[in-house]
Amino acid sequence: MNLILLGAPGAGKGTQAEMICEKLNIPAISTGNIIREALKNGSELGLKAKSFMDSGALVPDEVVIAIIKERLVQDDCKNGFILDGFPRTVPQAEALDKMGVRIDKVIDIEVADEKIEQRLSGRRVCEKCSASYHILYKPSVNDTDCAKCGGKLVIRKDDQPETIRERLKVYHDQTEPLKDYYAKTGKLTVVEGQEEVSDTTKLTFAALEA
Numbered sequence: 150m151n152l153i154l155l156g157a158p159g160a161g162k163g164t165q166a167e168m169i170c171e172k173l174n175i176p177a178i179s180t181g182n183i184i185r186e187a188l189k190n191g192s193e194l195g196l197k198a199k200s201f202m203d204s205g206a207l208v209p210d211e212v213v214i215a216i217i218k219e220r221l222v223q224d225d226c227k228n229g230f231i232l233d234g235f236p237r238t239v240p241q242a243e244a245l246d247k248m249g250v251r252i253d254k255v256i257d258i259e260v261a262d263e264k265i266e267q268r269l270s271g272r273r274v275c276e277k278c279s280a281s282y283h284i285l286y287k288p289s290v291n292d293t294d295c296a297k298c299g300g301k302l303v304i305r306k307d308d309q310p311e312t313i314r315e316r317l318k319v320y321h322d323q324t325e326p327l328k329d330y331y332a333k334t335g336k337l338t339v340v341e342g343q344e345e346v347s348d349t350t351k352l353t354f355a356a357l358e359a
Contacts, residue, residue, distance in 0.1 A: 159260070177231045203306070207237055265317065
């Protein structure tokens with residue numbers, strides 16, 4: 150099954166992608182993680198992406214599409230995949246269609262902006278393996294170390310309050326129109342994000358089986 154997860158930054162796409170990944174045994178492809186890896190390695194792509202990410206803006210389409218093309222031809226994507234963080238604009242969705250990539254379902258996780266601000270300010274990310282935690286909703290064993298690899302947990306720059314508000318504005322302006330784009334194809338299902346992660350997961354799995 151080839152899936153796309155939509156939703157504002159902090160809506161819980163990454164967490165639900167992990168759950169679906171385990172259930173269906175298909176890879177969760179997060180463009181955010183791929184780009185952050187490029188930043189860490191100091192690659193040409195990383196340097197291109199850095200100036201945009203630092204200001205909370207979106208990385209240009211041609212850079213992101215190049216990453217996705219490279220990733221989808223790998224062996225682990227043969228039985229399906231989950232795209233988390235791509236497409237982010239209607240032109241990207243159109244580019245995905247032109248690439249001949251078949252999408253079976255698009256799940257949009259809806260969460261109010263004020264809830265997202267609360268969620269993101271408590272988010273912690275492992276600087277080694279990029280695993281995501283939250284001091285309230287998904288704590289690690291302690292607030293400093295990753296439960297998976299023991300790496301140090303950090304607050305990402307894009308989880309700072311001013312950047313969160315800018316990211317939400319960008320989302321509403323540029324990414325939200327994708328809901329209409331995929332609704333017209335009949336592939337869109339809206340899931341209302343719940344307080345408990347497990348409740349959102351139940352709704353997400355129900356949407357997959359519908």
